[in-house]
Every structure is written in structure tokens, then in C-alpha cells.
Amino acid sequence: MDYQDIYLHVTSPEIVFLAEDISRQNNVLAMASYNSTVLSGIPSLIVEGIAIAPEAQGKGIFSRMTDEARNSEYAICLRTQNPRMYRALQKYCYAVYPNKIEIPSAIVEMRKALAEYTGCQMDNKGVVKGYYGGLFYGEEPLHPTITSLFKEEFGLKSERGDALLCIGIGKSK
DSSP states (O other): OOHHHHHHHHHSSSEEEEEEOTTSTTOEEEEEEEEEEEETTEEEEEEEEEEEOGGGTTSSHHHHHHHHHOSSOSEEEEEESOHHHHHHHHHHEEEEESSSSOOOHHHHHHHHHHHHHHTOOOOTTSEETTTTSSOSSSSOOOOTTHHHIIIIISOOOGGGTOEEEEEEEEOOO
């Protein structure tokens, strides 16, 4: 991420969290930013940006920060090219779309509204080709079960900068 990306992820959203390792001074483990909106009549929490240090990944930080940001939102939405973020959303929600099954019409409408909210054009699988302009990360993020879903089922190409628009149906708080 360049300076402008970081600046927008921290100054534009309604909610921003920093998770600090209290055992080491000035060591930020994670950053998350969120906005609340209504997509097709459904209260939704948009994950605008999240970064978690490698040593802190898989320890529930995404869930804890999202719980803090969430009020009565029914859906948790994000755009990503990272299969680990998709997996984190799967762990947090009852259901995540897209997946390998048919998407309910209400979710299709929400995803269209999410595309409009993010100002992008998606294909019928929810992929926004070239959204990031290239690989957003230093190296391609992989997940043992989700990477193949991204590449084979959705046709997402991270080297092209593709992003996937995801909608998760949240568990009750």
C-alpha cells in the first residue's frame, strides 16, 4: 500500500481500530476500518480495510474488531483478493457469498448495491477485474482451501489486480 491508500483507509471510514501488542511498546498488530450503510434495504457493515501482522493472523483479531464495529448490521461486506480474508469472513458468518452454490436473489441485489457503493463493475461471479491494478500484496496470499475457489470457481487473477465482492450473513451478536 502506498501513503494515499493508507491515508484513505484511516481517514475515510466511520470506525477505525488499531490493535496493539501491550507487551511491546508501539507495536501495532492490526488495523481495521469500517463503514455502516444500507444495501438494498439491509443494514450492512462494510470492511473498508484490514491489515493483521502475520504473527497475529488466525487468532480471532478480525472477529473481535468486527464485533466491536458492528451494531445491528445483518450483513458484513468486503472486497478482497486475499483468500485468507474470505476465510475469516466464513468463520465469522453463517454464510458467505459468492460460494459454490446459487446465490439468493436478495444477496444478488445486495451485491449489486455493494458494487455501486464501491464504485466498480463486477462480473456475474462478483469479480471486479483489475480493481487493485495489480497484486495488492508483496506476494500472493494463499489459503489451503480457498485459493482454488478463488482461481477455479470465480476466475479471480490476483496478478491482474482482481477483487472479489463478498457478502457475509452475520451471526447474531
